[in-house]
Amino acid sequence: MSGLYFEEFEVGQVFKHRMRRxxxxxxxxxxxxxxxxxxxxHLDEEYCRTETEFGQRIVNSAFTLGLMVGxxxxxxxxxxxVANLGWDEVRFPKPLFHGDTVRVETEVLSKRESRSRPGQGIVEFHHRAYNQKDELVAHxxxxxxxxxxPK
Structure with a gap:
């Protein structure tokens, strides 16, 4: 097990995740x-080359979100x-393309003990994904x- 328990998180803590993809x-x-x-x-290269500002297919943003969190x-x-409680303020300031390499950083924004579940707590994370050019592509x-x- 490599995850941290509620008590081990500190507000302001930043993780620079070593895994990239x-x-x-x-x-x-x-x-x-x-x-x-x-x-x-996402699927039609010719359409993207001739009809879009990107000139190529862009990566599905739902995949980008899942990869960033994963x-x-x-x-x-x-x-x-125990459970993922939700995502807020999901943004994609720049698109990703085939061949881009993603790296991610996480900051702990807040934490509090659960009011309804003794021995558990809620941690709020801010995830940021960057491409190989260090451009913010999702957060x-x-x-x-x-x-x-455990006690």
């Missing part, structure tokens, strides 16, 4: 197909989370219900 065409195509998203922006799990919540706030240290 280069996004492939297969990632984007499979994810879009599995989620029944037929948007030409990269953080090993360092923060693996084995110590969100996420709340997780975390286990307290």
């Amino acid at each position: 280069t996004i492939t065409e297969a990632d984007n195509t499979f994810f879009s197909a599995l989620t029944h998203n037929p948007a030409a922006l 990269i953080t799990v090993g360092d923060t919540t693996l084995g110590t989370t 969100c706030r996420r709340s997780g219900l975390m286990l307290g240290k």
Whole structure:
């Protein structure tokens, strides 16, 4: 188990996650197909080359969100989370393209003991994803219900 217990998180703590991921065409195509998203922006190279400002397919933003959060799990919540409580303020300031490499940082924004679940607490994270050019490509706030240290 590599996740942290509620008591081990500190407000202001920053994680620079070592895991990175280069996004492939297969990632984007499979994810879009599995989620029944037929948007030409993700699947039709010719359309994107001739009809969009991007000139190429862009990565499905739902995949970007899932990848961003997934990269953080090993360092923060693996084995110590009870539940993901939600995502807020999800933003994608720049698109990702096939071949881009994503790295992620997480900051602990707040934490409080649960009022209804003794021995557990809520931690609010701010996840930020960057491409290989260090451009911010996604960010969100996420709340997780975390286990307290066993007694």
